Amino acid sequence: MRVTGGVGSGPAGPWPADGIRVEAALKATLNRAGPVVFLESNLLATGLPPEDGRRALVTMTEAVRSAGAVPAVIGVVRGEPVAGLGEAEIAEIIRSAQKLGPADLGPALAAGLTGGTTAGLTLLLAAHLTPWPVLATGGIGGVGADDPADVSADLWALGRYPGLVVCSGPKLPADARATLEWLETRGIPVVGYRTGRLPRFFVADGPPLRHRVETAEAAVAAWVAHRRFGGAGLLLAVPPPSPAPPEIGGWTAAALEAARRAAKTGSDVTPLFLQNLARLSGGLTVEANIGLLRENAAVAARCAQALSRGQTR
Numbered sequence: 446m447r448v449t450g451g452v453g454s455g456p457a458g459p460w461p462a463d464g465i466r467v468e469a470a471l472k473a474t475l476n477r478a479g480p481v482v483f484l485e486s487n488l489l490a491t492g493l494p495p496e497d498g499r500r501a502l503v504t505m506t507e508a509v510r511s512a513g514a515v516p517a518v519i520g521v522v523r524g525e526p527v528a529g530l531g532e533a534e535i536a537e538i539i540r541s542a543q544k545l546g547p548a549d550l551g552p553a554l555a556a557g558l559t560g561g562t563t564a565g566l567t568l569l570l571a572a573h574l575t576p577w578p579v580l581a582t583g584g585i586g587g588v589g590a591d592d593p594a595d596v597s598a599d600l601w602a603l604g605r606y607p608g609l610v611v612c613s614g615p616k617l618p619a620d621a622r623a624t625l626e627w628l629e630t631r632g633i634p635v636v637g638y639r640t641g642r643l644p645r646f647f648v649a650d651g652p653p654l655r656h657r658v659e660t661a662e663a664a665v666a667a668w669v670a671h672r673r674f675g676g677a678g679l680l681l682a683v684p685p686p687s688p689a690p691p692e693i694g695g696w697t698a699a700a701l702e703a704a705r706r707a708a709k710t711g712s713d714v715t716p717l718f719l720q721n722l723a724r725l726s727g728g729l730t731v732e733a734n735i736g737l738l739r740e741n742a743a744v745a746a747r748c749a750q751a752l753s754r755g756q757t758r
Contacts, residue, residue, distance in 0.1 A: 468529025490561030587619025
């Protein structure tokens with residue numbers, strides 16, 4: 446089964462495709478339904494220290510290109526959504542240190558703000574450029590470990606916008622089991638890529654999954670079938686390429702406690718937590734983060750290739 450669609454063929458919604466500035470080569474690839482992997486830019490703004498964030502993004506784009514797909518970094522620059530960020534725009538987002546989720550889009554555009562897009566907002570914008578977006582990220586937001594009402598907008602986006610989202614499960618410190626139940630209850634498939642468990646970001650051994658695939662083609666086939674009957678997003682869970690350090694449990698508890706004390710809002714907790722975790726681990730978790738970002742980008746590129754070729758079996 447071949448799936449096609451170029452710029453402007455995304456779902457109906459508040460944003461027409463011409464409301465997003467698209468880099469010329471990326472636009473040409475989208476118009477011919479070529480393989481594209483969308484990448485979030487929040488890792489530049491708040492996800493990692495600035496130089497590490499830039500290094501992680503370069504690592505991801507190189508992994509996508511090596512697998513034969515085109516990387517498309519999405520962000521908001523001076524009140525304009527941009528797909529295919531250039532170096533100057535990347536530098537602006539790093540300087541902004543501003544995280545933008547789906548609820549921030551309208552106010553940010555009206556105020557002319559610059560910021561890095563979360564996985565949820567990246568998916569929203571990508572879905573207005575193509576009906577078949579493939580997105581790679583490190584981890585998605587999840588259900589709060591202490592508050593089940595604290596649900597990341599990334600999860601809602603998966604239920605609302607079409608997308609094959611490749612990640613290493615929910616970011617620490619989210620509750621992986623509660624996140625999985627939230628997604629499955631709302632009919633959002635969570636499929637393990639060569640794993641029978643939902644990874645917990647750095648940690649491979651999470652709750653068991655109902656579905657597993659061994660190839661990118663099989664993952665795409667599952668998503669195409671899901672879409673055929675009215676579904677939107679599918680989460681493809683890729684285990685981290687390296688085992689987590691044995692000290693990760695202690696680091697996580699200490700980093701989370703410090704982040705909760707310092708956070709002004711709920712959305713501040715995860716970036717502060719990751720900063721604390723990097724400090725406590727002496728940078729080991731930063732390298733682990735970059736490693737899983739590289740792996741997820743490569744898997745996403747293989748999925749984009751399979752989708753572009755119509756290989757869904």
